[in-house]
Amino acid sequence: MTPPDSTSPDLIPAPLSVEHRAGRLPLDGRTALDAGPGTEGTARWLRSVLGTATGLPLPDGTGPGAIRLRISPRTEKEYGPEGYRLSVTGDGAHLDGGGPAGLFWGAQTLRQLLGPDAYRRAPVRPGRDWDLPYATVADRPRFGWRGLLLDVSRHFLPKDDVLRYLDLLAAHKLNVLHLHLTDDQGWRIEIERHPRLTEVGAWRARTKWGHRASPLWTETPHGGFYTQDDIREIVAHAAERHITVVPEIDLPGHAQAAIAAYPELGNTDVVDTTALTVWDTWGVNPNVLAPTEAVLRFYEGVLEEVLDLFPSTFVHIGGDECPKDQWKASPAAQARIQELGVGDEDGLQSWFIRHFDRWLADRGRRLIGWDEILEGGLADGAAVSSWRGYAGGIAAAEAGHDVVMCPEQHVYLDHRQAPGDEEPMPIGYVRTLADVYRFEPVPPGLAPEAAAHILGTQANVWTEVMENRSRVDYQVFPRLAAFAEVAWSALPAPEARDHAGFERRMRTHYRRLDALGVDYRPPAGPHPWQQRPAPEGIECSLGRPLEGTPPNV
Numbered sequence: 001m002t003p004p005d006s007t008s009p010d011l012i013p014a015p016l017s018v019e020h021r022a023g024r025l026p027l028d029g030r031t032a033l034d035a036g037p038g039t040e041g042t043a044r045w046l047r048s049v050l051g052t053a054t055g056l057p058l059p060d061g062t063g064p065g066a067i068r069l070r071i072s073p074r075t076e077k078e079y080g081p082e083g084y085r086l087s088v089t090g091d092g093a094h095l096d097g098g099g100p101a102g103l104f105w106g107a108q109t110l111r112q113l114l115g116p117d118a119y120r121r122a123p124v125r126p127g128r129d130w131d132l133p134y135a136t137v138a139d140r141p142r143f144g145w146r147g148l149l150l151d152v153s154r155h156f157l158p159k160d161d162v163l164r165y166l167d168l169l170a171a172h173k174l175n176v177l178h179l180h181l182t183d184d185q186g187w188r189i190e191i192e193r194h195p196r197l198t199e200v201g202a203w204r205a206r207t208k209w210g211h212r213a214s215p216l217w218t219e220t221p222h223g224g225f226y227t228q229d230d231i232r233e234i235v236a237h238a239a240e241r242h243i244t245v246v247p248e249i250d251l252p253g254h255a256q257a258a259i260a261a262y263p264e265l266g267n268t269d270v271v272d273t274t275a276l277t278v279w280d281t282w283g284v285n286p287n288v289l290a291p292t293e294a295v296l297r298f299y300e301g302v303l304e305e306v307l308d309l310f311p312s313t314f315v316h317i318g319g320d321e322c323p324k325d326q327w328k329a330s331p332a333a334q335a336r337i338q339e340l341g342v343g344d345e346d347g348l349q350s351w352f353i354r355h356f357d358r359w360l361a362d363r364g365r366r367l368i369g370w371d372e373i374l375e376g377g378l379a380d381g382a383a384v385s386s387w388r389g390y391a392g393g394i395a396a397a398e399a400g401h402d403v404v405m406c407p408e409q410h411v412y413l414d415h416r417q418a419p420g421d422e423e424p425m426p427i428g429y430v431r432t433l434a435d436v437y438r439f440e441p442v443p444p445g446l447a448p449e450a451a452a453h454i455l456g457t458q459a460n461v462w463t464e465v466m467e468n469r470s471r472v473d474y475q476v477f478p479r480l481a482a483f484a485e486v487a488w489s490a491l492p493a494p495e496a497r498d499h500a501g502f503e504r505r506m507r508t509h510y511r512r513l514d515a516l517g518v519d520y521r522p523p524a525g526p527h528p529w530q531q532r533p534a535p536e537g538i539e540c541s542l543g544r545p546l547e548g549t550p551p552n553v
Contacts, residue, residue, distance in 0.1 A: 010508035013485035015139035024131040032061030039069035072096035083140030101242040119515035145456025146487035147176030153183035156224035170241040172484035184256035184279035201261040208281040210542025252289040253322030320370035350376030389553035397453040405441040409550035424532030425465035426543040429550040437482040438494035477520035
């Protein structure tokens with residue numbers, strides 16, 4: 001990879017190679033868009049965003065100075081379907097994609113070459129001259145799974161905020177949105193055959209303010225959900241940007257919102273499930289699904305509607321943080337263990353996972369779950385989201401299972417970005433921009449055949465202490481830019497990465513984020529309105545900061 005230099009347009013993520021030349025290609029009202037077969041989606045996107053920002057019409061046409069879009073078998077052979085080659089000369093801008101996705105990622109690079117004002121929603125300097133620097137960029141991603149998890153259950157993000165985040169993912173060449181739709185604190189997707197999931201399960205009366213040890217509450221009711229048409233719109237918006245939306249329906253734990261809506265889903269022989277409400281605090285909840293055939297049928301019905309809405313090959317079923325206490329105390333659960341011959345409560349959890357692995361496989365889909373699904377035996381076709389560290393992902397990959405690396409010690413963006421009392425709701429270890437930039441998704445020493453099972457990597461954003469879009473922005477950015485480069489670019493080993501060069505490129509990228517209206521954390525620290533000092537009389541930060549270096553497990 002050619003490292004960016006002082007003449008670089010400050011591309012993020014860094015491309016595989018870039019060659020700069022003297023000269024610039026002017027763009028004006030006569031600049032045409034020459035869109036070849038299969039490029040219509042990218043042409044439509046370019047006209048929309050660049051036309052809006054520049055005021056240029058970009059009419060259909062050919063000739064000198066045109067922006068030419070092509071799907072190129074040669075580019076696919078050299079750089080793969082997500083790769084591209086962009087050449088800007090005096091004759092025009094020629095963008096060849098290995099496939100439709102590669103062409104679209106190349107269009108993101110073209111937009112960056114135009115400068116930060118190309119990210120605005122209207123021309124801010126009417127009549128200005130637009131141009132592209134002469135350059136040749138050849139590029140392809142390192143990983144096929146480059147994702148962000150958005151937790152919309154703990155704090156609901158309205159549909160328009162999700163659409164906005166899809167645009168932000170696209171701008172960083174990220175291609176997976178993992179949408180965490182259900183949890184103890186809220187059920188966020190309309191299921192027509194089970195309307196109480198959103199009538200009851202989408203709403204809570206109050207919310208813990210800060211970490212679960214905080215003494216404070218927000219007494220304002222909180223909730224919301226996406227209608228099925230909302231989901232269709234989100235999925236279509238994502239598909240136009242070559243992003244896959246992976247839904248997560250959590251089971252058998254993290255289920256109190258569902259049990260509050262339908263008490264028969266819980267372990268009714270050990271707890272009065274009719275008294276349960278949507279949970280208003282954080283942590284690991286003891287109320288888990290009962291291991292009954294009726295519960296399986298209920299969730300099969302849920303998933304039938306989910307599959308109709310999400311074309312993603314992968315469906316995430318959670319499988320994490322499932323306390324076994326109720327199953328241990330439940331005569332019905334113990335009888336079920338004996339009936340099924342699964343040995344113990346870990347085996348019962350594995351039975352849940354294996355059932356839905358088979359159910360999804362019969363419908364042409366694949367199950368993915370958190371690394372707890374390794375407990376009691378991993379379902380044959382299941383993939384693993386390795387969140388507790390590298391260990392679960394290593395074990396799964398060495399056993400021949402596909403893995404998405406998202407270890408909390410490195411890429412949980414709800415964790416704080418800096419030490420100090422000014423950080424809002426500090427959670428977890430300090431993970432700076434530099435820390436994220438030096439994250440390596442493939443553990444050293446992993447054999448090549450096991451490493452081939454690392455599908456990619458994902459940053460996770462859990463929203464217990466993020467009550468609105470601005471707070472999510474603050475936690476996600478600028479670290480998502482560093483993560484995007486880790487996921488996309490052919491970087492050297494962590495200790496050899498040029499973080500100083502990345503920070504130089506970030507100076508331009510901050511201006512892009514400004515144009516996009518992102519409430520990122522400034523390099524010098526939070527703005528006064530982003531700070532969250534402890535309330536008067538409360539001797540804690542309301543967060544849960546952890547000191548020192550996180551364990552590398």
